[in-house]
Amino acid sequence: MGTExxxxxxxxLFLWNDSLKINDYxxxxxxxxxxxxxxxxxxxxxxxxxxxxxxxxxxxKFNLSDSTARVISVEVMGESEEIIxxxxxxxxxxxxxxxxxxxxxxxxxxxxxxxxxxxxxxxNLWNAVGGEITRMGFIxxxxxxxxxxxxxxxxxxxxxxxxxxxxxxxFKIEKRPIFVRSTRPAVGLxxxxxxxxxxxVLRGGFDGVKDDELTVDNSISSFKERVKKMVDMIxxxxxxxxxxKFYIANIIDDPIKTLKLAEIAVKAGVDGLLIAPxxxxxxxxxxxxKLTGLPVxxxxxxxxxxxxxxxxxxxENVWLKIQRISGADMIMLPGNFATEFIDRELEIExxxxxxxxxxKIFPSFPVLAGGKTPEGLRDYxxxxxxxxxxxxxxxxxxxHPDGIEEGARRFREAWKEMEKGK
Amino acid sequence: MGTExxxxxxxxLFLWNDSLKINDYxxxxxxxxxxxxxxxxxxxxxxxxxxxxxxxxxxxKFNLSDSTARVISVEVMGESEEIIxxxxxxxxxxxxxxxxxxxxxxxxxxxxxxxxxxxxxxxNLWNAVGGEITRMGFIxxxxxxxxxxxxxxxxxxxxxxxxxxxxxxxFKIEKRPIFVRSTRPAVGLxxxxxxxxxxxVLRGGFDGVKDDELTVDNSISSFKERVKKMVDMIxxxxxxxxxxKFYIANIIDDPIKTLKLAEIAVKAGVDGLLIAPxxxxxxxxxxxxKLTGLPVxxxxxxxxxxxxxxxxxxxENVWLKIQRISGADMIMLPGNFATEFIDRELEIExxxxxxxxxxKIFPSFPVLAGGKTPEGLRDYxxxxxxxxxxxxxxxxxxxHPDGIEEGARRFREAWKEMEKGK
Numbered sequence: 001m002g003t004e005x006x007x008x009x010x011x012x013l014f015l016w017n018d019s020l021k022i023n024d025y026x027x028x029x030x031x032x033x034x035x036x037x038x039x040x041x042x043x044x045x046x047x048x049x050x051x052x053x054x055x056x057x058x059x060x061k062f063n064l065s066d067s068t069a070r071v072i073s074v075e076v077m078g079e080s081e082e083i084i085x086x087x088x089x090x091x092x093x094x095x096x097x098x099x100x101x102x103x104x105x106x107x108x109x110x111x112x113x114x115x116x117x118x119x120x121x122x123x124n125l126w127n128a129v130g131g132e133i134t135r136m137g138f139i140x141x142x143x144x145x146x147x148x149x150x151x152x153x154x155x156x157x158x159x160x161x162x163x164x165x166x167x168x169x170x171f172k173i174e175k176r177p178i179f180v181r182s183t184r185p186a187v188g189l190x191x192x193x194x195x196x197x198x199x200x201v202l203r204g205g206f207d208g209v210k211d212d213e214l215t216v217d218n219s220i221s222s223f224k225e226r227v228k229k230m231v232d233m234i235x236x237x238x239x240x241x242x243x244x245k246f247y248i249a250n251i252i253d254d255p256i257k258t259l260k261l262a263e264i265a266v267k268a269g270v271d272g273l274l275i276a277p278x279x280x281x282x283x284x285x286x287x288x289x290k291l292t293g294l295p296v297x298x299x300x301x302x303x304x305x306x307x308x309x310x311x312x313x314x315x316e317n318v319w320l321k322i323q324r325i326s327g328a329d330m331i332m333l334p335g336n337f338a339t340e341f342i343d344r345e346l347e348i349e350x351x352x353x354x355x356x357x358x359x360k361i362f363p364s365f366p367v368l369a370g371g372k373t374p375e376g377l378r379d380y381x382x383x384x385x386x387x388x389x390x391x392x393x394x395x396x397x398x399x400h401p402d403g404i405e406e407g408a409r410r411f412r413e414a415w416k417e418m419e420k421g422k
Numbered sequence: 423m424g425t426e427x428x429x430x431x432x433x434x435l436f437l438w439n440d441s442l443k444i445n446d447y448x449x450x451x452x453x454x455x456x457x458x459x460x461x462x463x464x465x466x467x468x469x470x471x472x473x474x475x476x477x478x479x480x481x482x483k484f485n486l487s488d489s490t491a492r493v494i495s496v497e498v499m500g501e502s503e504e505i506i507x508x509x510x511x512x513x514x515x516x517x518x519x520x521x522x523x524x525x526x527x528x529x530x531x532x533x534x535x536x537x538x539x540x541x542x543x544x545x546n547l548w549n550a551v552g553g554e555i556t557r558m559g560f561i562x563x564x565x566x567x568x569x570x571x572x573x574x575x576x577x578x579x580x581x582x583x584x585x586x587x588x589x590x591x592x593f594k595i596e597k598r599p600i601f602v603r604s605t606r607p608a609v610g611l612x613x614x615x616x617x618x619x620x621x622x623v624l625r626g627g628f629d630g631v632k633d634d635e636l637t638v639d640n641s642i643s644s645f646k647e648r649v650k651k652m653v654d655m656i657x658x659x660x661x662x663x664x665x666x667k668f669y670i671a672n673i674i675d676d677p678i679k680t681l682k683l684a685e686i687a688v689k690a691g692v693d694g695l696l697i698a699p700x701x702x703x704x705x706x707x708x709x710x711x712k713l714t715g716l717p718v719x720x721x722x723x724x725x726x727x728x729x730x731x732x733x734x735x736x737x738e739n740v741w742l743k744i745q746r747i748s749g750a751d752m753i754m755l756p757g758n759f760a761t762e763f764i765d766r767e768l769e770i771e772x773x774x775x776x777x778x779x780x781x782k783i784f785p786s787f788p789v790l791a792g793g794k795t796p797e798g799l800r801d802y803x804x805x806x807x808x809x810x811x812x813x814x815x816x817x818x819x820x821x822h823p824d825g826i827e828e829g830a831r832r833f834r835e836a837w838k839e840m841e842k843g844k
Contacts, residue, residue: 050636053606053816056619058825067610067642085730088763090793092817116640117609121675124638126701127723131635134726135757135792184475187539188489197478213553214472216546218538220489253543254705255677279548281703283676301549304556305728305735308507312734313727335557341510370557371512394475395514403480 008093010054014046016070016112025112027072027148028129031311033080033104033140035087040097041138042071042109048094048132050117067117069128072110080104080140084311088137095138104140120156122282122326130314145315149325154359157286160329162295163362164388167329170295171207171271172244176387176419177380178365179206179411180248181404184394186212191221195233197404201397202237202245204408210392211250213276213299223249223261227268234271246271248297251288252280259291266292272329276301282326289327297367298328304335316346320353323364330365330390338368338380347383355388365390372396374414381418430515432476436468438492438534447534449494449570450551453733455502455526455562457509462519463560464493464531470516470554472539489539491550494532502526502562506734510559517560526562542578544704544748552736567737571747576781579708582751584717585784586810589751592717593629593693594666598809598841599802600787601628601833602670603826606816608634613643617655619826623819624659624667626830632814633672635698635721645671645683649690656693668693670719673710674702681713688714694751698723704748711749719789720750726757738768742775746786752812754789760802769805777810787812794818796836803840 008014034041046069054064081103089095118124133142162170171178181201183194198209209230217223230247237245249270251261258280265273272295275285279302289296306313316334323331333350336342354366368380369392381387393411400407430436456463468491476486503525511517540546555564584592593600603623605616620631631652639645652669659667671692673683680702687695694717697707701724711718728735738756745753755772758764776788790802791814803809815833822829 050609051607052634052636053608053820056606056820056826057823058622058827059615059619062607062611062615064607064610067607086732086758086763088758088761090757090761091795092793095793114609116642117636118638119640121638121679123674123676123680123698123701124636127635127674127698130727131698131701131723132726134730135722137758137761137763184478185473185484185486185489186475187472187536188486189484193481193484197481200480212474213549214474214539214546216540216543218541220538252545252549254545254709255703256709257543257705258545276545276549276553279545279553279704281677281706282701283679284703287676287678300557301553304554305552308556309731309734310508312731335512336508336510336559339510339512339559341508341559371514371517373513398475398478401479404478405480 008043008047008096011043013051013054013064013068014043014071016072020070023150023152024115026115026125026150026153027110027112028144029146030109030111031143031145032107032109033084033311034107034138035100035104035140036097036138038074038076038105038107041107042074042111044094044136045109045133046071046111048136049128050113067114069114070112072112075108076105077108078106080106084141085134085139087140090137094136099138115153122286122322126282141312143311143313143315144318147318147321151359154325154361157325157361158327159325159361160327160364161289161293162329164365166362167295167365171246173207176415178208178390179408180208180210180390180392181206181394181397181408182210182392183212183215184398186214188220191226191229194221194226195229198230199233199237200405201408203241204405205412206408208246208248208271210248210274210297213250213252213274213301215250217253217261224264227265227270231269248272248274250274252276252299252301255280258284258288262288262292266294270294272297274299277323277326278302278306282322285323285326285328295329296327297330298323298332300332307334317349317353320350324354324358325361328364330367332367332369335370338376338383351384367392374410377414378418430465430469430518433465435473435476435486435490436465436493438494442492445572445574446537448537448547448572448575449532449534450566451568452531452533453565453567454529454531455506455733456529456560457522457526457562458519458560460496460498460527460529463529464496464533466516466519466558467531467555468493468533470558471550472535489536491536492534494534497530498527499530500528502528506563507556507561509562512559516558521560537575544708544744548704563734565733565735565737566740569740569743573781576747576783579747579783580712580749581747581783582749582786583711583715584751586787588784589717589787593668595629598837600630600812601830602630602632602812602814603628603816603819603830604632604814605634605637606820608636610642613648613651616643616648617651620652621655621659622825622827623830625663626827627834628830630668630670630693632670632696632719635672635674635696635723637672639675639683646686649687649692653691670694670696672696674698674721674723677702680706680710684710684714688716692716694719696721699745699748700724700728704744707745707748707750717751718749719752720745720754722754729756739771739775742772746776746780747783750786752787752789754791757792760790760798760805773806789814796832799836800840
């Protein structure tokens with residue numbers, strides 16, 4: 001087929017114009033490397049991620065103007081030669097633009113997506129902004145670096161049921177960071193062992209315990225028995241210590257099973273639930289939060305496959321923002337957060353995704369994990385700007401020479417010492 | 423803390439030995455680039471993706487030997503210097519090995535994961551083999567290049583309800599490829615327009631139509647009305663043409679909504695359902711297939727973010743195999759399949775994932791899409807080795823100078839001409 005037939009018609013349908021209402025759209029910001037003309041690439045993305053086709057012979061003109069994604073801006077930042085994704089060409093309209101002789105244009109592209117195309121569905125929103133972009137053979141890489149939502153759209157989302165203030169009220173912890181340990185060993189423990197390990201850590205002064213994301217419902221430790229015994233233990237430790245304690249249960253599983261586990265967990269009286277949206281679907285946190293009324297922790301399983309490549313996938317703050325909108329009261333931060341290896345700018349963007357004003361949606365608790373120590377508390381506090389974070393610690397607790405109860409106590413003491421030393 | 427405390431203890435728990443039963447494990451094969459000693463890296467992966475910790479002071483030795491992931495082999499293929507993922511180091515045991523002075527070891531690593539850690543849950547299986555591997559700061563990149571399942575484990579999975587033979591019986595199509603068009607324009611159409619477009623394409627000789635993955639349940643076209651009218655139209659065209667026709671409805675949405683849409687679709691009498699597992703969760707195809715008894719098409723939304731980078735993520739055939747096990751009767755092939763830009767070896771691996779013996783699990787129909795033409799049929803046939811494929815075509819249908827009915831007819835004619843010309 002000739003280029004004429006294949007070329008993009010009705011380009012104006014895919015370009016922003018000022019007669020459109022900005023509140024009817026969300027705006028996705030992409031970093032894109034492309035071997036095609038940058039403006040053509042942007043239109044191709046808008047087209048493939050909305051109408052795809054606009055005209056059909058033998059049909060009256062369709063009324064698509066409220067449904068097409070629209071390019072707002074294209075900024076060429078530079079050029080590059082390194083191939084990141086294997087290139088290919090297909091015989092469709094979007095491949096008919098002018099190709100660069102060699103290498104790629106590096107661009108920032110802003111595209112507006114009509115809310116009508118996904119309405120209140122986060123799954124469909126995610127499909128609209130990303131679904132098949134990396135299936136376009138001329139794209140060398142793309143990274144979603146931000147998504148802007150109009151306030152009226154955010155009103156469709158309850159967001160975190162509790163947020164930072166609500167979690168603090170519920171868990172009765174003022175100002176300071178919240179200390180949590182994940183079940184370790186994460187697999188193979190009998191329920192009795194898990195309960196005893198958790199009990200000691202809580203007695204030492206930790207506020208909560210959570211199932212590891214790999215601690216499943218299996219024949220070694222059935223979920224039903226586990227949640228019951230953990231909740232019983234929590235009550236006993238609360239009586240012993242006079243402090244509120246909490247337990248977050250892992251309900252990561254196939255969808256119907258997750259709904260069943262959630263029901264069991266609610267009946268048992270757990271304090272929160274663990275979900276892994278990157279493998280359970282973008283909509284799961286919201287559904288579970290709505291169904292159970294419990295705080296939800298959004299775990300990072302498979303998330304770094306999307307976020308860790310600096311030019312590919314989804315920028316960390318975008319993932320965090322989507323988690324917050326979906327209703328995660330607590331969200332795992334990137335693995336390099338609060339280390340010397342992360343750019344301060346990215347740390348700030350991550351915190352902003354959790355804390356900044358986002359319609360009426362509550363802020364989410366950022367969750368720090370991975371080799372965190374009592375000695376590091378001053379640094380974490382400085383980076384985060386307040387005690388509004390959850391710290392999941394295992395290594396430093398578990399390796400304390402006097403045992404895990406002392407290991408846990410050391411975190412609380414270190415915090416007190418730091419406060420006094422201020 | 424000193425290295426002694428942090429270093430990996432009980433290494434033997436994370437190494438394969440011949441007293442273990444191979445049928446109690448699945449085996450994941452990784453390509454890994456790492457700045458740490460290769461064997462140490464492999465043990466670190468096995469450890470982080472199973473027990474994490476093995477010993478706790480003040481506790482008797484835990485019985486973890488049936489629950490730990492086990493390194494089967496580590497093969498160093500070479501070295502590289504290019505940084506793919508930003509590196510970082512944390513203060514946990516897995517970071518305590520010997521680092522390479524500069525650059526990375528490129529390795530093939532085989533790890534056995536105990537079935538006990540996820541049992542029949544595909545979501546938890548996926549979490550076990552991939553969950554936090556890219557959260558390890560010394561890993562420069564990793565790609566899951568294969569997963570082997572013992573036959574006894576596969577018996578937990580029904581797989582595709584119909585498979586190739588079942589789909590052919592159901593859709594009454596012998597031997598030849600199955601021709602399908604997706605709704606285009608994909609957004610903004612009224613139901614009436616969709617129905618009329620689909621009707622013409624089916625009259626032209628296409629076997630089926632499907633909703634586009636972006637065609638949602640919204641105020642422009644409600645799902646309930648759409649599926650009813652599409653099914654009515656299918657019946658009329660069947661009466662007119664004397665050929666069986668089919669309609670696949672898009673139920674991609676947030677989880678509870680997807681279950682509701684599935685119910686509506688079943689009641690309306692649709693012929694199949696469209697699911698996007700990469701954004702809806704790995705378990706969704708299986709649940710929907712079980713709940714509805716309908717054929718399921720596994721769509722590629724967001725899949726290329728996982729599969730297209732040649733050294734990062736998940737190899738295409740692994741994704742296809744997981745889809746087949748999860749019950750997808752039809753699975754989208756990679757975007758560069760059947761082009762001059764794909765390695766033949768990868769094509770064969772993709773086909774093998776769909777067709778090869780896999781316990782008692784039926785083969786899945788591979789789905790070719792993206793700029794496919796009538797003229798290309800001979801090439802597709804040659805590459806796939808038989809007519810056992812579904813071809814989704816839009817551009818070549820839509821751009822036919824005599825309209826879409828003729829555009830569709832051209833595919834059937836081209837197939838007949840090709841058969842005669844054999």
